Amino acid sequence: MAKVTILQAVPRLETGGSEQSTVEIVQALTRTGAQALVATEGGRMATAVQEAGGEILPLPMASKNPLTILANARRLAKIVEERDVTLIHARSRAPAWSAFLAARRTKRPFVTTYHGAYSSRVPFKTLYSSVMARGDRVIANSHYTAALIAARHHVTQERMRVIYRGIDLSRFEPRSIVLSRLEALRAAWGVREGQPIVLHAARLTSWKGQRYVIEAAQKMLAANELGDAVVILAGDDQGRGSYRGxxxxxxxxAGLQDHVRLVGHCDDIPAAFALAHVAVVASIGAETFGRTSIESQAAGCPVIVTDVGAAPENVIPASRSAGFTGWVVPTADSAALAASLVEALTLSPETRAAIGQRARAHVASRFTLQEMQRATLAVYDELLGTELAAGSR
Structure with missing residues (x-):
């Protein structure tokens, strides 16, 4: 098989789902012997790309300036010809326009991954976002996202592929999380051993629903159903100091000073979910995937999600009494959230352990990193006639 060179285009490599997926595909490509290039402005995860065997091509890919986008297209086309790039994969709108133009100019296959919901309130925004639906193959990160793409951009099923984001299950293996990591988090959060923890892990922004988690705790306190449980709101305010206030x-x-804590960013998410009694994803806006609902289940932690976007796809809901791994509650409904929290906090240790085992098995069957990598390389194979997916195992 001839040497395969895949060029991924992303704005920056700071933090987030598209950035993490970029690194993970570099890892998979390197294992097959393919060459992995990443056109980006760089960022803290650039080192991870290089450590995985990839090469950074520094370009101003985050710019939305039309002149810069056109200039980037010319630069990418030149790189494609000089480096004999086999396929281009774009993961965000501004770099996707440059990548699309370069792919058409050089007659290379073009793949996009639709990572976000993207606003479509005005025609210009719809046109701007449409580049993410112009790939020879369009990857959606959930069935919710796939339906969004089909409705907005009329992409046929023949061109669309649903590939869930994957996680490294070994990072969340409960036996791999040593006691010192759990104790460090308890100390940082001011939580006693054995004290039940409700964990909401998300950046501090209103659409993530922190207000409703606090309202639910208030209702539980008023009904004498909160006990000594502690609600941990873990996440950076990312400059939104007024919202934190x-x-x-x-x-x-609400008189919840002893029960609800804003703890900032958590660096050890596997330990956090291992420590939690139940996790909450309270988003009031649509998540196109919802990684934390997968991570919590991978750690054996039951999860409550709101009925919006892709989040319900990620759990086996309690309404299906057999095999359930979590609860789905209406959006912005603190009473329903409180009821599910009470149910989760009063589970027997045996029942909770059984739910945790099912949750891990559920993630292992649908949401592993290895399957995401294999499925993405299989998309490349469709367009190139290669066998990358077989070599990635």
Whole structure:
């Protein structure tokens, strides 16, 4: 088989799902002996690309300036010819326009991954986002996203592939998380051993639904159903100091100072979910995938998600009494959330352990990193006639 060179285009390599997936595909390509190039402005994860065997091509890919996009297209076309790039894969709109133009100019296959919902309130936005549906293959990260693409851009099923994001299950293996990691988090959060933890892990922004988690805790406290449980809101405010202030005021007004804590970013998410009694994804806006609902289940932690976007795809809901791994509640409904939290917090240890085992098995069957990598390389194989997927195992 001739040497395969795949060029991925992303704005920056800071943090997030598209950036993590970029690194993971570099790892998979390197294992097959293919060459992996990444056109990007760089960022903290650029080192991870290089450590995985990939090569960074520094270009101003985050720019939305039309002149810069056109200039990037010319630069990419030149790189494609000089480096004999076999296929181009774009993961965000601005770089996708440059990559699309370069692919058409050089007659190379073009793949996109639709990572976000993308606003379509005005015609210009719909046109701008349409590049993500112009790939020879369009990868959606959930069935919710696939339906969105089909409705907005009329992409046929023949061109669309649904590939869930995957996680490294070994990172969340409970036996691999040593006691010192759990103790470090308890100390950082001010939680006693054995004290039940409700974990909401998301950046502090209103659409992530922190207000409703606090409201649910308030209802539980008023009904004498909260006990000594602690609600941990883990996430950076990313400059949204006013929103953090609103949450702090809400906690104070509800008399929840002993029960709800804003702890900032958590660097050890596997340990956090291993420590939690139940996880919450309270988003009021659509998640196109919802990684934390997968990570919590991988750690054996039951999860409550809101009925919006792709989140319900990720759990086996309690409404299906056999084999359930979590609860699905209406969006922005603190009473329903409180009811599910009470149910989760009063599970017997044996029942909770059984749910945790089912949750891990559920993730292992649908959401592994290895399957995401294999399925993505299989898309490349469709267009190139190669056998990359077989070599990635």
């Amino acid at each position: 609103e949450l702090e005021a809400q906690i104070q007004a």
